[in-house]
Amino acid sequence: MNDQTPTTVERAEKLQGLGCKRKRVEDARFTQGKGHYVDDIKLPGMLFGDFVRSPYGHARIKSINKDAAMAVPGVVAVLTADDLKPLNLHYMPTLAGDVQAVLADEKVLFQGQEVAFVVAENRYVAADAVDLVEVDYEQLPAINNAFKAMDENAPLLREDIKDKMDGAHGPRKHYNHIFNWSVGDREDTHKAIEGADVVAEELITYQRVHPCPLETCGCVASMDKVNGKLTIWGTFQAPHAVRTVASLITNIPEHNIRIISPDIGGGFGNKVGVYPGYICAAVASIVTGVPIKWVEDRMENLTSTAFARDYHMSGKIAATRDGRITALDCHVLADHGAFDACADPTKFPAGFFNICTGSYDIPLAHVSVDGVYTNKAPGGVAYRCSFRVTEASYFIERMIDILARKLDMDPAEIRMKNFIRKDQFPYTSALGWEYDSGDYETALDKAMKTVDYAGLRAEQNANREAFDRGETRKLMGIGVAFFTEIVGAGPVKNCDILGLGMFDSCEIRIHPTGSAIARLGTISQGQGHATTFAQILASEIGIPADQITVEEGDTDTAPYGLGTYGSRSTPVAGAATAMAGRKIRAKAQMIAAYLLEVHEDDLEWDVDRFQVKGNPEQHKTMAEIAFAAYNQAIPGLEPGLEAVSYYDPPNMTYPFGAYICVVDVDVDTGVTDIRRFYALDDCGTRINPMIIEGQVHGGLTESLAIAMGQEIAYDEIGNVKGSSLLDFFLPTAVETPAWETDYTVTPSPHHPIGAKGVGESPNVGGVSAFSNAVNDAFAHKGLTHTQMPHDHWRVWKTAEKLGLNG
Numbered sequence: 001m002n003d004q005t006p007t008t009v010e011r012a013e014k015l016q017g018l019g020c021k022r023k024r025v026e027d028a029r030f031t032q033g034k035g036h037y038v039d040d041i042k043l044p045g046m047l048f049g050d051f052v053r054s055p056y057g058h059a060r061i062k063s064i065n066k067d068a069a070m071a072v073p074g075v076v077a078v079l080t081a082d083d084l085k086p087l088n089l090h091y092m093p094t095l096a097g098d099v100q101a102v103l104a105d106e107k108v109l110f111q112g113q114e115v116a117f118v119v120a121e122n123r124y125v126a127a128d129a130v131d132l133v134e135v136d137y138e139q140l141p142a143i144n145n146a147f148k149a150m151d152e153n154a155p156l157l158r159e160d161i162k163d164k165m166d167g168a169h170g171p172r173k174h175y176n177h178i179f180n181w182s183v184g185d186r187e188d189t190h191k192a193i194e195g196a197d198v199v200a201e202e203l204i205t206y207q208r209v210h211p212c213p214l215e216t217c218g219c220v221a222s223m224d225k226v227n228g229k230l231t232i233w234g235t236f237q238a239p240h241a242v243r244t245v246a247s248l249i250t251n252i253p254e255h256n257i258r259i260i261s262p263d264i265g266g267g268f269g270n271k272v273g274v275y276p277g278y279i280c281a282a283v284a285s286i287v288t289g290v291p292i293k294w295v296e297d298r299m300e301n302l303t304s305t306a307f308a309r310d311y312h313m314s315g316k317i318a319a320t321r322d323g324r325i326t327a328l329d330c331h332v333l334a335d336h337g338a339f340d341a342c343a344d345p346t347k348f349p350a351g352f353f354n355i356c357t358g359s360y361d362i363p364l365a366h367v368s369v370d371g372v373y374t375n376k377a378p379g380g381v382a383y384r385c386s387f388r389v390t391e392a393s394y395f396i397e398r399m400i401d402i403l404a405r406k407l408d409m410d411p412a413e414i415r416m417k418n419f420i421r422k423d424q425f426p427y428t429s430a431l432g433w434e435y436d437s438g439d440y441e442t443a444l445d446k447a448m449k450t451v452d453y454a455g456l457r458a459e460q461n462a463n464r465e466a467f468d469r470g471e472t473r474k475l476m477g478i479g480v481a482f483f484t485e486i487v488g489a490g491p492v493k494n495c496d497i498l499g500l501g502m503f504d505s506c507e508i509r510i511h512p513t514g515s516a517i518a519r520l521g522t523i524s525q526g527q528g529h530a531t532t533f534a535q536i537l538a539s540e541i542g543i544p545a546d547q548i549t550v551e552e553g554d555t556d557t558a559p560y561g562l563g564t565y566g567s568r569s570t571p572v573a574g575a576a577t578a579m580a581g582r583k584i585r586a587k588a589q590m591i592a593a594y595l596l597e598v599h600e601d602d603l604e605w606d607v608d609r610f611q612v613k614g615n616p617e618q619h620k621t622m623a624e625i626a627f628a629a630y631n632q633a634i635p636g637l638e639p640g641l642e643a644v645s646y647y648d649p650p651n652m653t654y655p656f657g658a659y660i661c662v663v664d665v666d667v668d669t670g671v672t673d674i675r676r677f678y679a680l681d682d683c684g685t686r687i688n689p690m691i692i693e694g695q696v697h698g699g700l701t702e703s704l705a706i707a708m709g710q711e712i713a714y715d716e717i718g719n720v721k722g723s724s725l726l727d728f729f730l731p732t733a734v735e736t737p738a739w740e741t742d743y744t745v746t747p748s749p750h751h752p753i754g755a756k757g758v759g760e761s762p763n764v765g766g767v768s769a770f771s772n773a774v775n776d777a778f779a780h781k782g783l784t785h786t787q788m789p790h791d792h793w794r795v796w797k798t799a800e801k802l803g804l805n806g
């Protein structure tokens with residue numbers, strides 16, 4: 001070895017593998033205007049589609065007159081339900097086993113519902129024609145309150161299924177009922193609560209919100225009638241599933257459908273569902289033979305695609321007098337809107353809500369969920385959280401705080417006392433999940449020490465005394481939240497969507513010159529997969545990350561996978577990537593053994609090469625092996641160096657975190673000043689700390705938005721009250737505090753590289769921390785619980801109700 005020979009450490013650094021703060025390779029493109037989004041697609045002869053939408057929350061359609069719209073120069077077609085009926089496409093299947101009207105059939109069930117689809121030469125003409133379609137409506141009474149959906153005389157919403165009393169998830173109790181789902185030991189839980197020393201009881205509502213990505217939903221459908229091939233570019237978080245659904249709906253063979261997700265400007269769950277716009281664009285292209293583009297505007301996005309949450313959670317939590325939790329019971333009333341289009345694995349109509357025992361060792365628990373129809377938009381999705389985990393986490397974290405107050409215990413102390421201990425993992429919860437790994441005490445302890453929790457509480461006591469003496473009009477609140485997420489759906493044995501098992505995939509091709517391309521079944525919407533999946537591979541196969549291209553989102557080239565949502569990419573596709581890499585390495589070892597004329601067992605792997613044990617001078621680098629794979633006939637081995645892995649995870653992964661928020665609340669104005677926010681995340685092995693930091697910042701900002709302002713509210717007749725960014729809160733740099741981030745590392749024992757998901761965690765933990773802080777500010781004045789969002793008006797109202805403003 002001469003002085004120029006790089007050391008093992010230098011070679012490893014050159015790879016930019018696991019743990020490296022590699023800069024995002026995507027950013028060169030995005031920061032220079034070279035991103036390529038759906039709306040950038042322009043095809044010869046392309047037409048544009050736009051919707052006539054219902055102004056009413058609930059109304060009968062008496063007639064539709066298209067004449068004036070059709071007379072506008074440049075209008076090619078106006079489609080209504082009657083045009084789709086002969087094709088049997090006026091209803092489409094939803095991801096939840098229900099059907100949804102593609103174009104309203106005789107009735108509209110929510111404001112903004114699609115009534116007619118205008119196809120025109122350009123979108124301006126289409127928009128003009130939309131205004132000229134005359135729809136005669138007869139308004140009907142609407143249901144905007146889930147608690148009234150199953151009243152005896154409640155208006156019947158879904159006439160199309162009124163007599164179908166057996167739904168996708170069992171019997172229905174009422175014509176506006178969708179399903180009941182329950183889990184846990186009901187009888188023993190109720191008994192334990194009845195006989196408990198202390199019981200805290202509360203209704204916790206998680207309001208309806210919307211993921212509101214920067215880019216709205218849209219697609220371009222292009223039917224090539226000569227070759228019989230349908231290509232759809234769209235903002236799809238699960239391109240392969242879309243292809244399968246498109247094939248089932250249109251009867252076009254799946255190999256003749258190509259779904260391409262180009263660059264996507266944020267998804268957060270909004271782009272998981274199948275929307276009428278996709279169907280109408282595809283049908284219009286099949287009929288006209290020319291490409292059709294449909295892209296939502298902001299108001300359409302907020303009012304008609306994929307809401308999130310809308311959960312009303314009535315809970316009881318029981319404990320011994322010294323603060324040991326003995327039982328948890330929860331009934332959820334789930335408002336699914338007009339059609340059940342929630343995106344959850346089939347067997348879990350309430351998603352993974354049964355993670356609601358949280359991070360605590362609770363011996364008995366029971367959950368029952370009733371889903372109901374209301375006159376609101378359909379499409380319940382996991383807005384930057386794994387299926388209903390944010391709701392579950394918010395529920396338990398509020399209940400714990402309420403219980404702590406009742407017991408006169410500190411919120412951190414009660415958490416410490418009830419944590420699942422490190423030596424209890426793998427831990428099976430009372431509601432059936434097997435948590436893979438965790439070290440909760442260390443995480444919360446680190447968080448408390450870093451923020452000087454004891455000092456903050458002392459300061460709060462002083463603040464409260466000063467407030468009572470009239471020296472300040474501000475109250476200090478400290479929010480402690482600890483969360484456990486469940487991400488990485490999921491094991492095929494219990495997770496599927498529309499019967500498609502939720503595995504994921506990676507296919508790798510190593511080229512003769514030692515560069516590589518990896519294709520995955522997932523699709524990045526800004527998470528940086530092209531950067532991080534190359535890092536996983538760099539460590540597995542010893543090729544520098546810069547020489548590995550990661551490609552996603554084209555069903556003609558990528559292996560089948562279930563897509564990106566709920567932080568499943570790293571736990572599932574990330575695992576597939578590592579496993580495919582290991583297959584490459586196994587073959588590389590055979591080739592190296594042949595080239596070095598030794599037995600495979602005499603070789604050892606060293607960063608980017610195989611070397612003879614005890615004689616590292618004798619080695620073959622991956623670059624040399626790759627070339628040999630293509631130019632030397634190796635007896636018994638096929639040429640080439642390629643591998644594919646379809647990974648069915650044995651379990652979910654369970655990231656966790658400890659968050660602490662400090663807020664100063666002005667009781668006269670309701671203004672909340674987030675003084676400090678500390679977030680400690682544990683996502684197991686950290687692939688790229690810089691990307692994780694970015695994910696946490698983004699997720700925390702969304703959690704701030706939800707906790708402190710976002711709401712899609714409806715009035716009594718079904719008008720949406722949060723349909724534009726004037727009303728729907730999107731924080732800017734002005735409202736966003738400086739985030740303090742931290743971490744511990746507790747690897748997942750079953751994931752090939754020990755990684756757990758992270759993208760969703762900050763949203764899950766953040767919301768509870770903000771809400772707990774606002775509630776804590778008023779706790780000593782007798783407040784048990786105040787509902788989100790904690791906007792200035794509501795906070796001021798809370799202060800007023802407590803008699804603090806007079």
Ligand code: CDP
Binds near residue numbers: 529533566683684689
């Ligand atoms: O499914 P999604 O991509 O939304 O979420 P994720 O799997 O949590 O990954 C988000 C981003 O963080 C990806 O670029 C991951 O590779 C990265 N990540 C990481 O660097 N280390 C982890 N332990 C988990 C995620």
